[in-house]
Amino acid sequence: MTSLKLGLNIIINKFTFIILITFISSSLQGQQVYETLPPNFIKTIEFFGSTDKFSGTPIISINETLNLKFDDLTAAENDYYYEIEHYNFDWTRSKLSKNEYLEGFDNIRLFDFRNSFTTLQPYTHYQLSLPNENTRRFKVSGNYMLYIYNTDKQLLFSRKFIVYENLVNVDLTIRRSRDLEVIDKKQVVNFEIGREDFFFRNPEQTVKTVVVQNNDFSTAIYNLKPQFTQGNTLIYRYNDESSFWGGNEYLNFDNKDIRQGTSRVERVELNDLYNSYLFPDFVRYGRAYTFNPDINGAFKINSIQGSDIDIESEYARVHFTLQNFKKLNGGEVHLYGRFNNYVLDDTTLMKPSKTQQNILTNELLLKQGFYNYKYVFLDKNGDFIEGFISGNHDITENDYQVIVYYRDVGARFDRVIGTGFGNGENIIN
Known part of the structure; x- marks a missing residue:
């Protein structure tokens, strides 16, 4: 009888342990991630796609090259490593395994580094290009995070980037607000999403959007729903919901x-x-x-x-x-x-x-x-x-970008199917 009780206790404990591990794993899977800020000795992080003019949060096509540069003021030629993770629209970890979104390997050392030359402040300059001979291709579109670790596997910093497929057109129009109290202070982004050969199924649930001003994701507007459709085109003509303060020139x-x-x-x-x-x-x-x-x-x-x-x-x-x-x-x-x-x-x-x-x-x-x-x-x-x-002005020249996410019925991750650009220089009423 004692042996039977002992056996049952072992089975129950094992079962409880499995449930606990499953719960912890599910909690981590659904946890939103944020960028990790670099330590004081890491300076001048430049992060950009091959067609970008300036550094920021890169939004690159699936066939485009991604570039990272940064300086280490210790000038000690430290060994650093990179890893890449795939995320959903809301920056929770996707259910894809690494070989489903990457062709090749990550957790690779940064080999491209050089010491500063004739500068008062010594530093080591690091560079990384993706894809490369180790990480050969991004297999899918979506949200990604690039992690940089030191040789002790301590996280140094992380930066977001977004990979998109060119499956739909995204047309932007920048207008003044229709709210008379802020008509001279705000800018409104109206946009349309669609293409003749792309059919949305249940767009209220499957389509998500992000509207970004000047590549600043801290002020971005998330997850606007289409107001109506015209054929295969989704129409977004909000006023307050898609408005930004005009700000002032930098x-x-x-x-x-x-x-x-x-x-x-x-x-x-x-x-x-x-x-x-x-x-x-x-x-x-x-x-x-x-x-x-x-x-x-x-x-x-x-x-x-x-x-x-x-x-x-x-x-x-x-x-x-x-x-x-x-x-x-x-x-x-x-x-x-x-x-x-x-x-x-x-x-x-x-x-x-x-x-x-x-x-x-x-x-x-x-x-x-x-x-x-x-x-x-x-x-x-x-x-x-x-x-x-x-101050805020409706005629301030600002850049705007709309990013379109799509998870078809039964799909396991959020694709980025298109992106569009607009500028407030020629704002209309």
């Missing part, structure tokens, strides 16, 4: 000539590193709109001191100054742009000057080049208010 500086000032660099000082002091900025909220050509938050590494900008560009401490006469009421002002993938953290916080009233300052260690940036506000509740410092 500010900029260019320190490709590291030794002297430019139109935006007031002066340069040389200590252990070069220091680029920018002319003071001011609050633009409430002022009339002024067109200022920008690259919509992006940055471009450049130097006139060397022929190889990847390893001959200097690092400089860039000093920002904002003349601020607005009451912050416990909120925070931050620097904002693609230079750190639109992240707000302690490094982007503008702090009160110790010597001057109503002056906020900050300094960032940045590689030489042309940078866009603006100032944004986080109130004491953590709410993001982009126009608090810069």
Whole structure:
């Protein structure tokens, strides 16, 4: 009898263990993932497709090349490795096994690295191209995450990218808001999705969309549903639901000539590193709109001191100054742009000057080049208010992109079947 009880207990315990493991596995499968921020010694992460002009969150066709660059300021020629994971529309891990979405292998060392040359700040520059001889092809479209690990398998940082198939057309129209209270401050994205040879089944459930302004996924609009159809075309003509604050043109500086000032660099000082002091900025909220050509938050590494900008560009401490006469009421002002993938953290916080009233300052260690940036506000509740410092205008020139996901009835993952582009330069009523 005792042996029987012991046997039953063992079976029950094993069964309980299996259920627990299954539950944990299911929980991990359904958990949304976020990008991991790099440590302080990793700088200038450039991530772009072969047809992209600037770094950001790449949205590439399934046959396009993906490129990653970054600098390691330890300059120790460390060994780093990459892995790739596939995700659903909502950034939960997909059910696909690795050999279903990759042809070849990952968990491969980064072999392409070089040390900086004649720079005051030493660094090791790393590069990775995908596909390559090890990771030969992306088999399916969808959301992906690229993970970079050190030799101890500690995660260094991760970055999202999106692979799409060109199966449908996506046509965008940028309009002013129909809400009279914000008609001069907001831009609305209307769009249509379809192609004669592509038939949507149950689009209310199978089609999902993401609308992105200036490659900034922190302000993106997710999962709008089609309002009606015309033949094979899905129509999205929302107003409030697909509206963005127009913002203002980005500010900029260019320190490709590291030794002297430019139109935006007031002066340069040389200590252990070069220091680029920018002319003071001011609050633009409430002022009339002024067109200022920008690259919509992006940055471009450049130097006139060397022929190889990847390893001959200097690092400089860039000093920002904002003349601020607005009451912050416990909120925070931050620097904002693609230079750190639109992240707000302690490094982007503008702090009160110790010597001057109503002056906020900050300094960032940045590689030489042309940078866009603006100032944004986080109130004491953590709410993001982009126009608090810069203002909002309906005629601001902004880039927009719509990404279309499709999971057919019975399918196991979300495909990206098309993407479309638009610009607010020629906004209409």
